[in-house]
Structures are given as structure tokens and as C-alpha cells.
Amino acid sequence: MIRELLTRHMDTYVNTTSPNSSSIHASCYTYPPGSYIFTAFTVTNILLLLPLYIYILCFGFQHWCKQSHSETMNPLDVFTYHMVAMEIVAICGSTVCCCGAYTDHGNMIVAGCNTFAIIACVKMFFHVLTCVERYVAIIHPVTYMSLNKTGGVRIRNVSMGCVWLTCSGLIALRLLVNKNVNMILFFCNLALSLIISFFCNLSVLRVLNRPGPGEEGGNKGKTDTVKQKAFVTITAIMVVLVVRFGGNLVCTSLSSSSVLSGSDLCAVKISGVWFGLASSYVLPLLYLHRAEKLPCFKYDKS
Incomplete structure (x- = not known):
């Protein structure tokens, strides 16, 4: 009975409010089934992530x-630590919500x-930094080695600092300005991340079987282990970004159309958060794999 009343109230609220109002988006978190979906997502993050x-x-x-x-x-480890720290803040935010x-x-x-x-x-920037780091290491190894000896650490620190500043600035701006641009920002960042990861993936794939600087030409045709690991890393990131982009695009398209209304619209809109779950796992799992801590793999301890 209570659920029917809440759902009926939600239908009335959404149907009598402007579709572009940010209050609709907030109300989706308040009334079922949107509140149930987001709560389940938050509990999953707390228990697993x-x-x-x-x-x-x-x-x-x-x-x-x-x-x-x-x-x-390892710069990949550093990117993972920062993304994990940012994800913890996100979990706190969803819990507060x-x-x-x-x-x-x-x-x-x-x-x-x-x-x-x-x-x-914003956390997708750490995925991008990981792809770019692997791209430079494989495609421009001489430059990469020289940067490691000179200003490579400084460049990485500045890049990560910019990510944190961007995140803090956007949160402050969003709380001060009463205009919801989250979805525009989300899809712009996601599209940019996909383009960069796709470019890095293709670039590494092209040189996968080519000998690197100082290597003998007889090794041509054999896959270098370092290149293979870089390709797997970039591919894993690209795949989860594609899943996230495709899933959220479908959810946003349905919620923006006239096919759904009321509580169904909110359910589809909030369900999009689940497509980002894989992107939260990819860097931590790759980190554990590098550290040989994944229980599902057998590592050579010799």
C-alpha cells in the first residue's frame, strides 16, 4: 500500500514538473524504485568495492x-592509488545521498x-593517464626512459594534481550553481576517454610484433611481453569504458524519450550507474594482477 502511494506520488510529481528540472533528478533518488536501485548500488559498493x-x-x-x-x-600503481582514494570519496557521497x-x-x-x-x-582521467603512460612507454620508449630519469615523476604528479583540482572545482561549482550539467560533463569526459584509449590501443597493437629499439630484427613476429601487457591493460580499460558509454547512452536515451514516464523513467535513469561498476574494478584488478595477488591466477614464484 505504501509503495503504491509512493509510486503514484512519483508519477504525479514527474508528470507535473518540467523535464529539464534538476529537481526531477533529485526526486528519482528519493522515491522508489529509483531509491531502491541506487541503494542497492551503494550497498554493493560498500560490501565489494x-x-x-x-x-x-x-x-x-x-x-x-x-x-x-x-x-x-610504478606509475600505474600511483594512478590506481589516486583513483581508489577518489572512489572512496564517491562511495561516501552515494552513502550520504x-x-x-x-x-x-x-x-x-x-x-x-x-x-x-x-x-x-572525473575518475576516468586516471584511466586515460594509465593508457597514455603505457602508450608512451611502448611507442616512444626512448622518450619514456629519459622522462623517468628527469621530469617524468613531476609530470605525473602535476597531472594527478590537476585531476583532483578539477574534481574539487566541479563539485564546488555544481553545489553553488543551480544547473544540472552532470550528464553533459559525463558524456563529454567519457567520449574523450574512449577516443584516447582507442587511439592508444590501436597504436600499441600496430607495434605489438615489431622489434623495439636495440632489439634484433630476428625477433620480428614474436610478441614482446611488455608490449603484450600494455596492450591487455589498455584493452581492458577501453572495454569497460565502451560498456559504460553504451549502457548509459541507452538509459539516457530511454529516459529522455516519451516512451517512459514517472517511476519507470526514474528507474531507467538511475539504472545507468550499474554500467560504471566495471570501470571501478578494472584498475584495482590490474593492480592486483601486477602484484600477483589475484587468487584466480597461478603465478610463477621462481
Whole structure:
């Protein structure tokens, strides 16, 4: 009975409000089935992703304590640490959004949902940085080695700092300006990330069987292990971005059409968050694979 009343109220609310109003988007988190879908997504992140993230940060801290001062960290690991930290903030944001929805606190919904939504956009830059790093290492190995000896670490730190500044600035701007541009920002960033990852993937694929600088021509036709790992990394990132782009495009198209209305519209709109779940796993799982910590793989300890 209560569910029917809530659903009926949601249908009335959406049908009597402007389709471009940001209050519709907020109300989707407040009333079922949208609130149920987003709550299930948040609980899944807390139960599955959060322990994984904490484990990665703890493992990385232990590794950092053991390594010598002259030894530099793997840039792929550094990108993963930063993305994991940003994802933890996103989980906190989605949790705040759910709490606001069930306590009917509008400010909590706005703050939590926008924090989660903007981080969902900005975190893709760490996927891009990973692809670009592998691209430079394989396509321009001489430049990559020289950068590692000179300003490579500085460039990476500046890049990651820009990502964090962009994220903080967008969250502050979204909370100050009452205009919902999250979906525009999301698809622009996602399309850009797809283009860059696709370019890096094709570039690495072209040189996969070519000998590198200093290698004998007789090795032509044999796949270099480093190149193969780089190709797998970029391909994995590209695949999850394609899934995310395709799934969200379908959900957004359906929610923007006249086919659905009321609670069904909200259900489709909120369901798009599930297509981003794979992109939250890809860098952590690749990190564990590099560290030989994935239980589903057998690693040669010799």
C-alpha cells in the first residue's frame, strides 16, 4: 500500500514538473524504485568495492615502507592509488545521498549525489593517464626512459594534481550553481576517454610484433611481453569504458524519450550507474594482477 502511494506520488510529481528540472533528478533518488536501485548500488559498493580499495591502499602503504628511497613507484600503481582514494570519496557521497533520501533531507541528497556524479566523471582521467603512460612507454620508449630519469615523476604528479583540482572545482561549482550539467560533463569526459584509449590501443597493437629499439630484427613476429601487457591493460580499460558509454547512452536515451514516464523513467535513469561498476574494478584488478595477488591466477614464484 505504501509503495503504491509512493509510486503514484512519483508519477504525479514527474508528470507535473518540467523535464529539464534538476529537481526531477533529485526526486528519482528519493522515491522508489529509483531509491531502491541506487541503494542497492551503494550497498554493493560498500560490501565489494570498499574492502578491495582499503586492501589496495594498505598493501601499497606496506610496499612503500619497504622500498628504498632511491626506488621510484610504478606509475600505474600511483594512478590506481589516486583513483581508489577518489572512489572512496564517491562511495561516501552515494552513502550520504541514500541517507538523505531515506531521511527526506534535500541538502544531503544534492551534496551526496553531485559528489558521486562528478567523481564518476572525473575518475576516468586516471584511466586515460594509465593508457597514455603505457602508450608512451611502448611507442616512444626512448622518450619514456629519459622522462623517468628527469621530469617524468613531476609530470605525473602535476597531472594527478590537476585531476583532483578539477574534481574539487566541479563539485564546488555544481553545489553553488543551480544547473544540472552532470550528464553533459559525463558524456563529454567519457567520449574523450574512449577516443584516447582507442587511439592508444590501436597504436600499441600496430607495434605489438615489431622489434623495439636495440632489439634484433630476428625477433620480428614474436610478441614482446611488455608490449603484450600494455596492450591487455589498455584493452581492458577501453572495454569497460565502451560498456559504460553504451549502457548509459541507452538509459539516457530511454529516459529522455516519451516512451517512459514517472517511476519507470526514474528507474531507467538511475539504472545507468550499474554500467560504471566495471570501470571501478578494472584498475584495482590490474593492480592486483601486477602484484600477483589475484587468487584466480597461478603465478610463477621462481
